[in-house]
Amino acid sequence: MNRLIVWMGSVVVIAGLFGCSSETATNTSAVVGQPTTEGAKFLLSSAPGEAQDVIPMREDVEDEQDVVVIGRIGGSHDPWVDGLAAFSLVDRSLAACTDIPGDQCPTPWDYCCVTDKLPAATTLVKVVDEQGELVSTGARELLGLTELQTVVIQGKAQKDDSGNVTILARGIYVDPTNPGQVLRGDADHDHAHGHDHTHDNESDTDHDEAEVTTDGGEGDS
Template identity: 45%
Template sequence: MKRFQHLALLGVVALIAGCGGSEVAENDASQGSGADSAYLASSEPADAMPVGEAREKAGDGEELTLVGLIGGSADPFVDGLAAFTIVDPNVPYCADDEGCPTPWDYCCTQDQVKDNIATVKVVDESGAPVSKTARDLLGVNELATVVVHGIAKRDDQGNLTVEASDVFVRSSK
């Protein structure tokens, strides 16, 4: 009996450690049981600007609402935090017929991404980053369209980060 328990435990560990298996399983579980509604907006905020426009106009500390697609790199999610990058919806990602296994990395249009990308960091009411992956917290994957509302933060290089208090996930069509 003890041998069977050890084998079962090893099987579970192998499944979790396998090639992205834990992320898929966790993502499916979060979608099935619902994501954390404390950070999900129930309706889409009005007047969202695309990422590229926000990068041009938003100043440090300004409140803003922007829209984008999760992506910009092969792995747009930050491990252990509810943070990810989004790209302006006007920047095309690689089409299926281009043979790109990860269209969310925008490898076909990477030259356009630099001026059309922002980092989204979901924060709690005290402004601290939420320490749960965005996949689990929000039930999202790459290329999901999100509308985020929060405070703009700029660094010395002009990069834009949004400390988001609300995220609206558009349903895929």
């Protein structure tokens, strides 16, 4: 009887403990997928000439101008568009959360520490076919991309009267030196400041002022 009570009590306690620990932390590298056969046509084997960063490109580019632009994939919790080959590209001068020492943000590609700077430092990339139609496969599956990867886009710019720039991409070069994002914690959690950006060290980095002052190991354009 005593053994039975102990056994049943243990079951209840263990069940309770598992029930309360639904948010298990992970710290695993994201697996970058392989491009599809269709997507491989868009991938370039070498960098297509001198590339501009996103911010200067947005300022200088004219509508319908051919451009080569470099940036990192991100800018929101979900920088992709489901079922369409389109994604947001952010200027490399902005610091993702992974660039801030000790930051534990589980979705570092949303640049949540510099959200006020994002509108002027982001552009949308649409991968288009020979007819200029947006490819109807998600960019991740099509090109094997992942968040925070550095990519060089060759294409044509579309600029509207409000200053929004969209790149119609014909070729994409993926910087092999930047493997992209690292998944941390529960990426599906509420990102409306659901975490407190605790740092491992006691550095007093001001997130709002955080910008990458070096190229962070990324190749020069």
